[in-house]
Amino acid sequence: MRIGRRLAFDFGDVRIGVAVCDSDGILSSPLDFLLAKDPSLNQQIKVLIDEYEPTKIYIGLPLNLSGQESESSTKARAFEVRMNALTNIPTELIDERLSTVNALKTLKEVGIDAKRAKTLIDSMAAVAILEFGLKRDRQ
Secondary structure, three states, X not given: OOOOOEEEEEOOOOEEEEEEEOOOOOOEEEEEEEEOOOOOHHHHHHHHHHHHOXXXXXXXXXXXXXXXXXXXXXXXXXXXXXXXXXXXXXXXXXXXXOHHHHHHHHHHHOOOOHHHHHHHHHHHHHHHXXXXXXXXXXX
């Protein structure tokens, strides 16, 4: 696996959670979410790519608990196509089943109330996607 930072995106109809890791792939951190319908979304993504210079980009693939794809899976795949049009950095779809559930649990464990969690959940889900991708790449 190449050394370097990686970015992860948790695509949603309203918000897109974003996370980044350090160049050794050890520490994953949430970033501010992006608004999915913002006309400057492509530019905001390019700014993130220029700032963090990732060697890989993970994108959450929402599957049903049965493992079947859903309407949200189609949207995540379309986001990957968009990402590939913006950059030549390799992308990888990551099964994100339960990432939001795990993110909520983590936020609750550290004492963040439900109202505050709503603004953090998308990027915390991106952290979970990033950590899963990193773990898979280490194997």
